[in-house]
Amino acid sequence: xxxxxxxxxxxxxxxxxxxxxxxxxxxxxxxxxxxxxxxxxxxxxxxxxxxxxxxxxxxxxxxxxxxxxxxxxxxxxxxxxxxxxxxxxxxxxxxxxxxxxxxxxxxxxxxxxxxxxxxxxxxxxxxxxxxxxxxxxxxxxxxxxxxxxxxxxxxxxxxxxxxxxxxxxxxxxxxxxxxxxxxxxxxxxxxxxxxxxxxxxxxxxxxxxxxxxxxxxxxxxxxxxxxxxxxxxxxxxxxxxxxxxxxxxxxxxxxxxxxxxxxxxxxxxxxxxxxxxxxxxxxxxxxxxxxxxxxxxxxxxxxxxxxxxxxxxxxxxxxxxxxxxxxxxxxxxxxxxxxxxxxxxxxxxxxxxxxxxxxxxxxxxxxxxxxxxxxxxxxxxxxxxxxxxxxxxxxxxxxxxxxxxxxxxxxxxxxxxxxxxxxxxxxxxxxxxxxxxxxxxxxxxxxxxxxxxxxxxx
Ligand SMILES: *[C@@H]1O[C@H](CO)[C@@H](O)[C@H](O)[C@H]1NC(C)=O
Ligand SMILES: *[C@@H]1O[C@H](CO)[C@@H](O)[C@H](O)[C@H]1NC(C)=O
Numbered sequence: 468x469x470x471x472x473x474x475x476x477x478x479x480x481x482x483x484x485x486x487x488x489x490x491x492x493x494x495x496x497x498x499x500x501x502x503x504x505x506x507x508x509x510x511x512x513x514x515x516x517x518x519x520x521x522x523x524x525x526x527x528x529x530x531x532x533x534x535x536x537x538x539x540x541x542x543x544x545x546x547x548x549x550x551x552x553x554x555x556x557x558x559x560x561x562x563x564x565x566x567x568x569x570x571x572x573x574x575x576x577x578x579x580x581x582x583x584x585x586x587x588x589x590x591x592x593x594x595x596x597x598x599x600x601x602x603x604x605x606x607x608x609x610x611x612x613x614x615x616x617x618x619x620x621x622x623x624x625x626x627x628x629x630x631x632x633x634x635x636x637x638x639x640x641x642x643x644x645x646x647x648x649x650x651x652x653x654x655x656x657x658x659x660x661x662x663x664x665x666x667x668x669x670x671x672x673x674x675x676x677x678x679x680x681x682x683x684x685x686x687x688x689x690x691x692x693x694x695x696x697x698x699x700x701x702x703x704x705x706x707x708x709x710x711x712x713x714x715x716x717x718x719x720x721x722x723x724x725x726x727x728x729x730x731x732x733x734x735x736x737x738x739x740x741x742x743x744x745x746x747x748x749x750x751x752x753x754x755x756x757x758x759x760x761x762x763x764x765x766x767x768x769x770x771x772x773x774x775x776x777x778x779x780x781x782x783x784x785x786x787x788x789x790x791x792x793x794x795x796x797x798x799x800x801x802x803x804x805x806x807x808x809x810x811x812x813x814x815x816x817x818x819x820x821x822x823x824x825x826x827x828x829x830x831x832x833x834x835x836x837x838x839x840x841x842x843x844x845x846x847x848x849x850x851x852x853x854x855x856x857x858x859x860x861x862x863x864x865x866x867x868x869x870x871x872x873x874x875x876x877x878x879x880x881x882x883x884x885x886x887x888x889x890x891x892x893x894x895x896x897x898x899x900x901x902x903x904x905x906x907x908x909x910x911x912x913x914x915x916x917x918x919x920x921x922x923x924x925x
Contacts, residue, residue: 533563538564654692676714681722690712835871837871859913
């Protein structure tokens with residue numbers, strides 16, 4: 468009976484030790500003192516006797532490391548809570564192993580704790596769970612202690628202190644919403660430096676990839692701040708704001724709508740059209756592409772705002788070579804999106820949503836505008852780059868525009884030569900794919916695109 472009790476006691480003490488080490492690491496250094504006063508001493512003949520030794524530091528406690536296998540305990544070894552301990556009747560030795568359950572909750576008088584028996588630290592989820600459990604249980608679950616336990620209690624920490632530490636932990640496991648509120652406030656502080664604002668924006672950018680977070684950014688007024696930042700004068704801030712905007716609206720229709728309503732598109736087109744470093748334009752282009760994708764209303768708005776003109780000017784500007792494939796990709800995606808929506812109506816029974824989408828896409832009159840603004844001549848310029856995938860993108864776009872660019876293609880003597888030269892090159896490259904499975908043919912695919920393009924110009 469007494470042995471069981473002492474085992475419980477020693478187990479509990481080490482439980483405290485374990486949780487203390489965790490809390491010390493996480494939150495405060497106060498625990499160290501409470502812990503260092505406790506150690507477990509066991510007599511050699513197996514007649515267990517625990518006592519408190521005030522002189523021994525916590526580092527001196529030899530703590531048994533349980534595994535999933537039964538292991539013999541050496542005298543003097545402390546057993547972490549959450550271990551199974553048994554007496555081996557044949558050898559007379561105590562043995563211990565890990566309990567299957569990883570998280571152990573314990574309470575002792577006014578103290579409560581959590582021990583992770585498998586890992587040396589907790590995951591955020593585990594901590595959240597523990598905090599929730601502590602809050603739910605409060606002091607109701609406390610049981611009556613025996614007198615000896617009450618003695619031990621005097622060395623433990625009162626609940627109020629524990630709560631303070633838990634509050635600190637609470638801060639450390641703040642929700643995404645809390646983090647974003649903090650970042651938005653940081654962005655909004657009038658005294659914040661550019662570096663602080665950029666840092667806040669980059670942290671936000673990471674968070675808004677999650678659909679719910681991006682919506683929260685809108686609801687807490689952060690989207691407006693981001694758009695205001697775009698409208699500011701500092702280049703690095705504009706770049707970071709465009710980055711956040713692009714990520715927030717990516718595949719997130721609700722946020723796309725909010726951003727357009729807040730005037731983001733106008734701002735982005737202005738940035739695209741005015742003199743800005745390429746690094747800024749790159750992020751602006753990213754934001755525009757994300758904003759326009761699957762959003763015909765924004766696309767027709769973009770056209771009306773002169774977006775295609777601004778893109779063309781950027782394409783022609785020296786230094787923008789690295790961005791050209793992104794611009795062409797944006798145009799190609801818009802053309803194909805509209806085509807796909809039109810085709811979808813052919814083999815399904817169109818419902819009202821589809822009709823509305825069709826109606827909206829019909830208002831995006833991109834192809835005539837592209838022809839009018841010289842894109843029939845610009846896209847083929849991408850063929851002159853050495854990158855295979857750039858050429859592929861150019862060929863696909865060239866073909867997608869052919870209904871409106873036929874005449875321009877035929878009148879461009881350079882285009883025919885370029886296509887023929889490329890055809891020869893890819894014919895050779897296609898030979899290297901001899902013997903490969905069909906899905907691995909890449910150069911042959913480009914060769915087929917070249918053949919189709921050559922047909923269009925003759
Ligand atoms: C930014 O600060 C202003 C003035 O201090 C305040 O009115 C506004 O609500 C704040 N915006 C956000 C999103 O916190
Ligand atoms: C952008 O800033 C200018 C002045 O700097 C202001 O007149 C304009 O209203 C702002 N636009 C938006 C959409 O906030």
